[in-house]
Amino acid sequence: MKKHILISLLSLCLLSACTPTPQAPKRVVLAYVTSWSTVMPNPEYLTHINYAFGHVTDSFNAVRIDSVERLQAIVTLKQQKPSLKILLSIGGWESGRFSEMAASEENRLAFAADCQRIVKEFDLDGIDIDWEYPTSGVAGISSSPDDKDNFTLLMRDIRAAIGTDKLLTLASDATGKFIDFAAIEPYVDFVNIMTYDINNPPYHHASLYRSEMTNGVSCVDAVEAHVKGGFPLNRLVLGIPFYGRGIEGIGFCNYRNIIQLQGYNHL
8 A cells, every 4th residue: 555645835936916115026036045055046036035044143233144155156146137136034943142132222233233234245135034033932042022022123223224225024933923013014125924834744834725734824824914913915925835844754855856756645
């Protein structure tokens, strides 16, 4: 008998509806490009690249970049496509020190100023904040009940530092519960919703709608939560994975490998 495997899969990148801000095009097709990879994306398929990652320094008042050389190489892609927007994404899972930085006005302003320095030094188009998550220590990072309010102050201060001609974006948990979206709306160009890795197998990790294969939030639920929280629908970017997650020893699996799997039933 063939084994059964449940794979969560959607084969798009990050895609949004229209975004009316002057800095963002009508469509956003964005990819996170990591510091630990050597893969160079084809810029013809993208409007934006988020370079992952930068981090809050141990002094709580500046930015440390993973592999400066890799970031510089990614920036050269703009020579092939001048309209391509490249941002530094600061944070990521288990990347901490946000809470301490944002709680201090002195540290917050210094951090914002360093964001501006980096944008200018590396010829970037903006900053993406990937704090996972304000008020939550689930990733093993420090947190405080004041993080939600301090996150708003942080976005305000970064916007003031980098100016209105640069992009300021963020990655948001699918539930939308960690951020005051109505408060940050004046400072942010668009929000990237992490509608992937929402559930573990055998449940779908990026389901569009709720079903018997969804153990919690779906993509539709996530979008509705952000809109209800006060952020405009046409400035939300939906995160869609190019990979699946399975059981029976499969684990993480890229789409190109999923279609080659043998000995499993397609459900």
